[in-house]
Amino acid sequence: MTNITRRNLMKSAAAAGLALPALGRGAFAADPLKIGYIYLGPVGDFGWTWAHNKGRLAMVDALKGQVVADYVENVKEDASAIPILKDLAQSGHQLIFTTSYGYMDQTIEVAKQFPNVKFEHCTGYKHADNVGTYNSRFHQGRSVEGTIAGMMSKSGVIGYLGSYKVPEVVLGVNAFTLSAQAVNPKITTKLVMIDSWFDPAKEAAAVETLANLGCDVVAQHTDSPAGLQVCEKRKVWCFGQGADMAKFAPKTQLSAIEDIWGPYYISRAKAVLDGSWKPDDAWWGFKEGTVVMGPYNKALPAEVAAAADKIIAGWKDGSYDVFTGEIKDQTGAVKVPKGEHMTDDKLATIDWYVQGVQS
Known part of the structure; x- marks a missing residue:
């Protein structure tokens, strides 16, 4: 070992x-x-x-x-x-x-x-x-984060730090955005990609950029806590990635997706x-226990925590799916008709962003 x-x-x-x-x-x-x-x-x-x-x-x-x-x-x-x-x-x-x-x-x-x-x-x-x-199914956790972000954002502008444009990351960006828009339809997501999974310096710089663009909540799909440390300094709400990173942003990490x-x-x-x-x-995913949300920040209002918990329960019992149409892409073209669900094969190969993502 x-x-x-x-x-x-x-x-x-x-x-x-x-x-x-x-x-x-x-x-x-x-x-x-x-x-x-x-x-x-x-x-x-x-x-x-x-x-x-x-x-x-x-x-x-x-x-x-x-x-x-x-x-x-x-x-x-x-x-x-x-x-x-x-x-x-x-x-x-x-x-x-x-x-x-x-x-x-x-x-x-x-x-x-x-x-x-x-x-x-x-x-x-x-x-x-x-x-x-x-x-x-990390996207299930992103929809929880997006729900929280949509309820916590005051600016209506949220941010996403991504690594590469691969299906896993695209799913995360889209789930985060769609669930936030379900709370506030006017929400937009600023997306910055750094072409790396682990580069603390690039991650920190990218989050600085997102904060400068007016994002008041930031999610990340990279591996170090460097971005969260910037959020802590800039007083921007954020989410840990892969593990509970609260010790790096004790005041501003709202929760985290924990990979089990x-x-x-x-x-x-x-x-x-x-x-x-x-x-x-x-x-x-949530049902099998490989996706788990980390502890909620004490600053999270009770109604926000309850909304997040409802999303988790919905994924577990099958009553919720963030990728239920109608869903449009960045150009406004309908990608998922009203009432339809994206199948796993389409989720696994997705290469387009939803309307409201600004990349």
Whole structure:
């Protein structure tokens, strides 16, 4: 259960390559299942990677003695991820989680070369016989944030700090905006993208820009708490991302989307252990417990907290869906007719912003 450096990983893979032919598969029957993770950022980012690592630790704790789980952090979303994945596979890791959207093609490529290794890719949509995907319905949490933002904003201008224009982020922007507009139809969302998941300096600068544009509530879809620290200084309401970040903005964080990956990681490790693993396309949310809202700020009025709780309950029992038409895009074209719901396949590939998003 260690952080593997690239050098040590290569040594381990080389050693495994020498040992396996001599010992045979039967020699490892009693060995714990080796699981590998690659992380986009550092485990101490207090957001996305921190949450995945927390899930990994929960899995190890729940399956003591049955699994060992290693990770490599700060893996770029480019071709350099391929040799790292190969090294994990060659060093005996039988289940490998690739925890960011940008690893999709690399995961598929390496999986073809190691058909006996099982891979799971987070937030992607490409599959193979030994590649499954998993995601969390973060947009459900964004609709809670948007409801709160719509009720708390005095300017009618709210902000969103985004990373890349990928479906996960687009869904978040749209859910945030639509739910805020349900409270105040005149709400507009200023969107700033920084083309990075984790860059504290860029995140801070982008939130400064949003504050200067008059945004009095800001949500983020990046991984560090740097933006929240700006909000605390500028007295702008904000939301944590991936984890409760209240310690970085104790006065201004209204709540946070907490990513709870432990239950999923435990279930998939068990599936490998009992031989029932199959490539899945899991998309869990409030109902399954992978999306959880962090504690509400004490400054949140009771009626706002009650409205937020109603949204959460609606997602859980199926009575609420923020992506119910009529929904128009930025140009005013109707994308979802009145009364219709967006299907999961359309949500998973969405590439357009709703009316009211200013990018």
